[in-house]
Amino acid sequence: MNVREFQHAWRKDRAKWERVLAEVDEDRMLEPGLPRGWSVKDVIAHVNWYEREMVGLLKQRALMGSELWQLPTDERNVPIYEEGKDLPLDEVLAESNRLFERLWALVSELADEDLVDPSRFDQMPEDWEPWELLASNTYEHYLRHIPDIRDWLAEPAKESRMPSAS
Secondary structure, eight states: OOHHHHHHHHHHHHHHHHHHHHTSOGGGGGOOOSGGGOOHHHHHHHHHHHHHHHHHHHHHTBSOOOGGGGSOHHHHHHHHHHHHTTSOHHHHHHHHHHHHHHHHHHHHTSOGGGGTOGGGSBTOOTTOOHHHHHHHTTHHHHHHHHHHHHHHHHSOOOOOOOOOOO
8 A cells, every 4th residue: 555545545435425424414414313323413523533543643653642542442432422422513524624634634745655664653563554544544434434324314304393183
C-alpha cells in the first residue's frame, strides 16, 4: 500500500459515505433508529472521534491517544457516544469535514514507507501496518456504518400522527 493507493481507496469510500449521508434529511439526522438507538448524527460524531484519534497519531507519529483505546470496542463506544450525543448537528457535520481535510493533508505528507513501516510510529507494534490502522479508523469505518444507515433509510420515517377518525 502506498499513499496514492490509500488515498484512492479513501476517496472512493468517502464518496460512498457522503452519498448516503446526503440521502438523510437534516431533521431525520437527529432521529434515533440505528443500532444502539443512535441517530445518524450520533454515528457521524462517533466516526469523528476515531478520525480525531488518527489526526493525533499522524501529528505525533506515535501510537498514543485516548485511554479509551484500552477498552474493548463496544465498551469504548459508550463514552464516545456520551461525549457526542448532545453536540449540535451543524457542529458535528462541520467537524467531519474539517477532520477529513486535516487527515487528507497529513496523509499527503507521508512517505509511502510510512504506511507500511510501524517503526516510523513510536509505540506501534512491529507486526502492525500503519495503513491498516488508518484505514480501519477512516474509510473502512464508513463502510461499517453505511449498511445500518441504508437499512434505516429504507424504513418509513417515524411520525407522530393523530389517529384518523373512521
